[in-house]
Amino acid sequence: MALTLDIEGPAAPPRLNGELVFDAPWEGRSFAMAMALVEGGHFTWDDFRDHLIAAVQRWESDPVGEYRYYERWQEALESIVEERAIVSEPEVDALAAAYAARPPGHDHGDHDHGDDHHHHDH
């Protein structure tokens, strides 16, 4: 479990009454990006839900591998930002390919990064 959580305090109640909601940090990032874009007025929850339903149905019509909800969520997010001309799919493809080509052991905290890293200052 990779999410960093407080052991004490407000972290406790939900976990006493259920498991953690994100299996990996990226799932939380993907979830929060959708939240932020809805809050910013770029699309509504109902619009996002339509894309999520479509992404779920694409998988279910031809299941490959294990069903992972937040993979469908990420797919829905990519498809709605593409549809709304916010970020195009080729842009995501290209940057993701560049990130995927990073050397193994890449870690955000331990050395300098190029300008493509998202934590750099603007």
Next chain:
Amino acid sequence: MADHSHTTDRPSPAVRAEALESLLTERGLVKSEVLDGFINRFVNDVGPMNGAKVVAKAWVDDDYRAQLLTDGTGAIKELGFAGPQGEHIVVVENSDDVHNVVVCTLCSCYPWPVLGLPPEWYKDPAYRSRMVREPRTLLSEMGLDLDDSVEVQVWDSSAENRYLVLPQRPEGTEDLSEDELAALVTRDAMVGVAKVSAG
């Protein structure tokens, strides 16, 4: 839309999410600390304890219970719980004769402001299809055996409605305070795949 599921050399969703966040950040559409805030809120602050407080209050306060069953969203908002996916919450009440259970067959709609984010099994394709087809069997597999005389009502969430089950107050809890009652109420009971036990 490209067919995502078959491309084996496609970067992982983790890397795609990182790339998308970079691009959205560059365009000034998201901020890392805002995303952190959402995650923190939904992981730590919003959770089934909100729903448990709603249920406990309904158990001890008949007026509130009546209001909750007529206007779930309003009654829940009164306790300070509102937010995305909480706009249209319908509360369905269990009784000796009727047991309610919630599903979202199309995706995984869920009343976030009262229950937090859905657990893994709620999002699972098998749960989503089987709860409609064979609710009794699935409930039994999940540890809830219902008498044949009990009618099972399955509520399929939609863009219009999210459902919250008001479980039956367990026997032997007459002397408990509202807070003590809330501590007994589980998420699974409010989805309808379990009953509340007296502890």
